[in-house]
Amino acid sequence: MVTIKDIGRKIGMSHATVSRALNNSPLVNPETFELVQRTAKEMGYFPDNAARALRGSASNIVGFVLPDINNHFYSRIASVVGRHVADRGLQLVLATSDEDPAREERHLVELQRARARAIVITPTSALTKLSLDILRAIPTTQMVRRNPALATDLIAADDGQGVAQAVRHLLSRGHQRIAYIGGGPETLSTGSERLQGYLSAMQEAGVAAHTHYDLGPPQPEFGRAATERLLRDPDRPEAIVLGSSQLTIGFLDAVRAAGLSVPEDLSFTGYDDPDWFAHWGAGITTVGLPIDRIASTVAALASGQKADAAAQNAVQIETDAQGQRDFRFACALIERGTVRRI
Incomplete structure (x- = not known):
């Protein structure tokens, strides 16, 4: 060192x-x-933050590093975490990485210099060595997704359960040709978990032969392109499960351009529940995320509360070989008007 x-x-x-x-x-x-x-x-x-803390020089700052504040989920959770942290007499410092490891590193260096007492991070898929060194020296919690190079506790939604719930809802309405559009699993743990939820639900229902998925960046542009590809398929799906609210924007653009009606021509479900979902048409059927539970838990951890007490309402707790834990909170299906019975 x-x-x-x-x-x-x-x-x-x-x-x-x-x-x-x-x-x-x-x-x-x-x-x-x-x-x-x-x-x-x-x-x-990088400084020995543990030694600094013993000298009483750790600040009251909690660093909160997110990939995209324009995403409804992250903006909402930042607001809730900010309130919880302030209630504990701490100050939340928000930074966005835009999925750029170099930018992420710069934010972490500044938080280190500010003597942050804790960091909550939704990490990029390629943390730099310096970023890892800083995060290992400061009490850190990963939120939403895990970077396997960083051995810390994770607080997240049960993404696999959420997507599986959406698939089962479509199956219960008579749909079998159900496609999935989601984020790529090769870089982000959330993408892998949501895809697995889709595949498992299709397999359990005995309709794996109708499995069809398209994976890529969870952005509107990819959502539109993936939907256009699915709509050109001779065996066009009866329903589509979307893996993020940003993908839903692109999906709706493609459906509108194709002159199709929802749910008459095509059923679909979203993921997350931004405000506009409730006001689009008859409302978008979607998977609601446990934002308040995630936010209150990461705030408690950042203020020094023990993980077992902070995450006592988790529906799933997994411990790896290094003793690091995944605390998962259940998602909830919100039924509205984008799924028809066939």
């Missing part, structure tokens, strides 16, 4: 001056501050 003395030796500076620069002391001139900060980053230095 790189130390303050290592940095001082490299740039010919006393370790006391290096320490002051790393701690943003006003006694350090701007040129020295910039040199020390740049050298520390180049050498891969």
Whole structure:
């Protein structure tokens, strides 16, 4: 591990001056501050936050690193977590990665410099080495999805159960040719879990022969392109399960362009429940996510509460070989007007 003395030796500076620069002391001139900060980053230095905490220097900041604040789920959960954290006398600092590991790293470096007492993160699929070092040094909880390189507890929805519930609802209405459009499982754990929920439900119902899925970035553009491909299929599906609210936007664009009516020509279910879902047509049948439970749990963990107590309402708890746990909360189907009986 790189130390303050290592940095001082490299740039010919006393370790006391290096320490002051790393701690943003006003006694350090701007040129020295910039040199020390740049050298520390180049050498891969990160502070011993555990030692800082013992000295009472950890701040009241809780870092909250999300991929996309424009996504309804993340904006809603940030609002709820912010309230819970404030109730505990802490300050939430929000940052967005836009699924960019380099940007994610920059945010984590700043949170480290701010002496964040805890971090809640929905990680990218390719955390940098520096990001991993920082997250391992600060109490961290992963939220929504897991990066396997980071051994921490995870707080998430039971995504597989949620998608399976949507498939079973369509099956109960007489649909068999049910397709799925979702995020790619090769990079994100949520994509893999939702796909598995779809496949399992189709297999259990004995209609695996009708399995048809299209996976890609969970964005409107992919949702539209995937829907267009499914609609061109000679064995066009009777219903489509969508794996995110952003994919639903693209799906609706494609259906409208094709001149089809929902649910008369095609049934579908969404995922998550942004406000507009209730007001589109007769309302969109969707999988509602346990936002309040996830938010209250991560806020409790970030404020120092033990995981077992914070996640006592979890429906599923799994422990891996390293002792890290997945706490899952149940999703709930919201029935509206986009599924017909056949």
